[in-house]
Amino acid sequence: MWSWIRSPLKGKGLPGLDGIRKRKWSDLFGDNDDSEGKGHQTKVQMTCGVHGTTADLSRLVPYMTLLGIVAASFISIVDIFTHVIFEARKRVSVDITHGAVGYVIYVSSGVLLCLLSTLVCQQWSKEAEGSGLPQMKSIMSGFHDKLRNSLAVEALAAKAVGLICAIGGGLPVGWEGPNVHMSCIIAEYLSRIPYFHSLRQDKALRLQMMACACTVGLASSFGTPIGAVLYALESTSSFYLVPTFWKSILATISGAMVFDIWYKTPVAEAFENTTFGPDDYRRSQLILFCLLGTFMGIVGAFFVKCTHEVYQFRKRRLTYLSNRFVLVGVVALVSGLAQYNNELLRIDPRKAINELFSSNAMQLMTYSDVMFLLLIKFPLIAVCVGLPIPGGVFISSFLMGAGCGRLYGEFLRTVFGPSIVPGLYAVVGAASLAGGVTRALSCSVLIFEVTGQISHMMPILVAVLLSVTVANSFNQSLYDTLIVMKVRKQDNKRFPEP
Amino acid sequence: MWSWIRSPLKGKGLPGLDGIRKRKWSDLFGDNDDSEGKGHQTKVQMTCGVHGTTADLSRLVPYMTLLGIVAASFISIVDIFTHVIFEARKRVSVDITHGAVGYVIYVSSGVLLCLLSTLVCQQWSKEAEGSGLPQMKSIMSGFHDKLRNSLAVEALAAKAVGLICAIGGGLPVGWEGPNVHMSCIIAEYLSRIPYFHSLRQDKALRLQMMACACTVGLASSFGTPIGAVLYALESTSSFYLVPTFWKSILATISGAMVFDIWYKTPVAEAFENTTFGPDDYRRSQLILFCLLGTFMGIVGAFFVKCTHEVYQFRKRRLTYLSNRFVLVGVVALVSGLAQYNNELLRIDPRKAINELFSSNAMQLMTYSDVMFLLLIKFPLIAVCVGLPIPGGVFISSFLMGAGCGRLYGEFLRTVFGPSIVPGLYAVVGAASLAGGVTRALSCSVLIFEVTGQISHMMPILVAVLLSVTVANSFNQSLYDTLIVMKVRKQDNKRFPEP
Structure with a gap:
């Protein structure tokens, strides 16, 4: 029975093994007459990183599965630690103590944690500073050897501890960039296991391994396998190796299983699925969504510009902040002082986003709260991007976009009546501000997976699409801007680091 | 204000315009010292098909938008004609006349329509026979000039009329392959408009245009923009040009708007969104889904093998069927005779799939009906794949997979009790059988979009993933098998066509 199905059209296991297909193509078009002979075999061997061979599979499949499981577990553990510190700090300063004592405890613990984060990065690895996505982007573009320091185990340790302290300390930084970075380091170290050594030899495979690691890191940040695969595709500079696709899917599925198990436990905060009905979006509203997308594109470009300007201003004028500890301490102090009095500013961004996305009226917040949140968070986030601590910006732009969208939706609801569902505008706002900041169309797919709904x-x-186009007509993506900032620093040495 | 945001980090509109990013990369790593000079500009001009330039944009954006709108409108019109003929035939033979008269009308009209479909393909263009996806796959792999006949306007006309007649005539063929083919022909003819002539000159752009057309065709078949983009990515042989991504998204969004407008009218049948609750899937059931995926992989491989064997058998033994009209007539006769007595076999596959996917008990069908449907349809579909009429196999494999999954789910429900939701098993079965037949992982994304739910x-x-892996370990995908069949026919001429 089995052999009957197999003969005479033999297959070879996983997709991407298109050696046979190749041969048939050349048969069909006659452009490779020695396809059955030695010439073809050499060609297949040469491109085995691209097409994969059966021998590779016995290493590739375990490697990708292991990568998904190990990276997702590591990321989940970091997230849980972050959450525990975050909650513990809140409990001690709000529930146990009150008033001035609580205030002092909240602010001082925040400052201490942020300073610890800075110390860890300074001592262990300066490569751990910032988002990590720009470096990973350049590694995926083939600059593997020139950025070897970024893939050291010291960077992993610094990134993990620094991230836990920074988010636990109350700074509005995201975890998706650091997660991608950590995942890439894990991929690098897994490939040093002797059994996987042969995979390392193949340069094409190595690029694919990094792309898969990037995918796993992003997928484990929000539980979004498909969006992460697309994001990695968009981050690649010009050519995407198609066999990366199944490898990424395999790795992210392994990772998503781990994610699934962790995030159904009560220790971690998770995104809730939205429940928009079929009538919550009508075609006539599309123009309103287009306006929102365009506006978010402008805000995204404005945010990138602000980040750049804040960084420049800090470097040129505020020379007394040139010591990294003073700098982080001051920002953490301001952040703690600003956030203590308002409960909304202290909650996990995922909780706030769930609230903003909800299709019903908001329970925790009023409109003025949302506006206050935006006004406080926007400058804080722009300042935090350039700080010498680990931290991304994806989740922050989600939060700001959701806030803007919700406000816009609530405004429209008062104008056009109850046919407007503000939660849907919050979802669109979140996706399009993230698109405006990162310039990735795959933000739309990320949001489908985050909300669990694809019907709208x-x-x-x-x-x-509008937001990315509008924002791109102003300036470059945040990650490219960060690279430019780094280039200036390295080239000119006009602004020496402490 | 605007110029402040823009300076000094200028952007250039749509994504994929990474000329600036390129330059910054090379600044960073110093591997291209003349990046500001002439050498870099030449490089950018050489690769303008890959990166796009501002001059191109004023043509590319209108082209992609137009492609999406025209192709989706054409496909929708074809679909509506199909639907009208399909329904008219049913009304005349079932509602107006009854018994023997109705039977004769149903069968004879079916045979006549199928013969008309064959005639059209024979007279206008033999390239219109079959799915069309294999040819488009080879065009996307760069064999553009060798398959010029496939992109003639005669093939478009034959494909459209032939498809309407074949589906209207009651043969269980799908429309996604023909839609992709029609969309590619439309893309070819749109690019002959003088304004878009410069786009045609660039070989890289031409490949991208075809990839976008393929995406639009698939997206307009089921209303699945993201899945279609991924499907086109997987169909590309080794390298995917990343700038194709935004072009595809732009084209499919334009197409999806048209689709959205048509399919909310009552003239066409559409997929309904599923409404599975958060408790409909529990992690402990994953092993049951794995079993289903594995089984569907085997069924998919078996189906491919059957298709191949039926074709071989027909060519070798049934020489009296070597005339194409006799062949199609006999199949249409058998199909009509078998389908008249059972209402289920006569309904639109989308309606049947909606029924099978529903989270409640089935309204139209009983379990024995589903089993009967599978037993009748499976051999019919396998026979129809090789017929000289236009017709794909995607929707048929969706239907069969949904049927198998539903039966499996209903069986499990009687064993494990009401915690099992058979509709979810139908969804998984549909996705994994489609994966097993086409070997595309993007079938999972297609099904997310078809059902409008991504929460499970x-x-x-x-x-x-399991289904594709298992099926690939037996044999090649259906499309590759079709190519092999075609190659044999062309090479050996052992089985001359009438």
Whole structure:
């Protein structure tokens, strides 16, 4: 029975093994007459990183599975530690103590944690500072050897501890960039296991391994396998190796299983699925969503510009902040002082996003709260991007976009009546601000997976496309801007680091 | 204000314009010292098909938008004609006349329509026969000039009329392959408009245009923009040009708007969104879904093998069927005779799939009906794949997979009790059988978009991955098998066509 199905059209296991298909193509078009002979075999061996061979599979499949499981577990553990510190700090300063004592405890613990984060990065690895996505982007573009320091185990330790302290300390930084970085380091070290040594030899495979690691890191940040695969595709500079696709899917599925198990436990905060009905979006509203997308594109470009300007201003004028500890301490102090009095500013961003996305009226917040949140968070986030601590910006832009979208939706609801569902505008706002900041169209897919709903894809896709286009017509993506900032620093040495 | 945001980090509109990013990369790593000079500009001009330039944009954006709108409109019109003929035939033979008269009318009209479909293909263009996806796959792999006949306007006309007649005539063929083919022909003819002539000159752009057309065709078949983009990515042989991504998204969004408008009218049948609750899938059931995925992989491989064997058998033994009209007439006769007595076999596959996917008990069908449907349809579909009429196999494999999954789910429900939701098993079965037949992991994304739900992604992703892996270990995908069949025919001329 089995052999009957197999003969005479033999297959070879996983997709991407298109050696046979190749041969048939050349048979069909006759452009490779020695396809059955030695010439073809050499060609297949040469490109085995691209097409994969059966011998590779026995190493590749375990490697990708292991990568998914190990990276997702590591990321989940970091997230749980972060959450525990975050909650413990809140409990001690709000529930146990009150008033001035609580205030002092909250602010001082925040400052201490942020200073610890800075110390760890300074001592262990300066490569751990910042988002990590720009470096990983350049590694995926083939600059593997020139950024070897970024993939050291010291960077992993510094990134993990620094991230836990920074988020636990109350700074509004995201974890998706650091997660991607940590995942890439884990991929690098896993490939040093002797059994996987042969995979390291192949340069094409090594690029694919990094792309898969990037995917796993992003997928484990929000539980979004498909969006992460697409994001990695968009981050690649010009050519995407198609066999990376199944490898990424395999790795992210392994990772997503781990994610699934962790995030159904009560220790971690998770995104809730939205429940928009079929009538919550009407075609006539598309123009309103287009306006929102365009506006978010402008805000995204403005945010990138602000980040750049804040960084420049800090370097040129505020020379007394040139010591990294003073700098982080001051920002943490301001952040703690600003956030203590308002409960909303202290909650996990995922909780706030769930609230903003909800299709019903908001329970925790009022409109003025949302506006206050935006006004406080926007400058804080822009300042935090350039700090010498680990931290991304994805989740922050989600939060700001959701806030803007919700406000816009609530405003429209008072104008046009109850046919407007503000939660849907919050979803579109989140996706399109993230698109405006990162310039990735895959933000739309990320949001489908985050909300668990894809039935209202039209407004989200259109708004993200508009937002990315509008923002790109102003300036470059945040990650490219960060690279430019880094280049200036390295080239000119005009602004020496402490 | 605007110029402040823009300076000094200028952007250039749409994503994929990474000329600036390129330059910054080379600044960073110093591997291209003349990047500001002439050498770099030449490089950018050489690769303008890959990166796009501002001059191109004023043509590319209108082209992609137009492609999406025209192709989706054409496909929708074809679909509506199909639907009208399909329904008219049913009304005349069942509602107006009854018994023997109705039977004769149903069968004879079916045979006549199928013969018309064959005639059209024979007279206008033999390239219109079959799915069309294999040819488009080879065009996307760069064999553009060798398959010029496939992109003639005669093939478009034959494909459209032939498809309407074949589906209207009651043959269980799908429309996604023909849609992709029609969309590619439309892309070819749109690029002949003088304004878009410069786009045609660039070989890299031409490949991208075809990839976008393929995406639009698939997206317009089921209303699945993201899945279609991924499917086109997987169909590309080794390297995917990343700038194709935004072009595809732009084209499919334009197409999806048209699709959205048509399919909310009552003239066409559409997929309904599923409404599975958060408790409909529990992690402990994953092993059951894995079993289903594995089984569907075997069924998919078996189906491919059957298709191949039926074709071989027909060519070798049934020489009296070597005339194409006799062949199609006999199949249409058998199909009509078998389908008239059972209402289920006569309904639109989308309606049947909606029924099978529903989270409640089935309204139209009983379990024995589903089993009967599978037993009748499976051999019919396998026979129809090789017929000289236009017709794909995607929707048929969706239907069969949904049927198998539903039966499996209903069986499990009687064993394990009401915690099992058979509709979810139908969804997983549909995705994984489609994966087993086409060997595309993107079938999982297609099903997310078809059902409008992505909250239960884990079982679908795992089952599709398993199914594709298992099926690939037996034989090649259906499309590759079709190519092999075609190659044999062309090479050996052992089985001359009438």
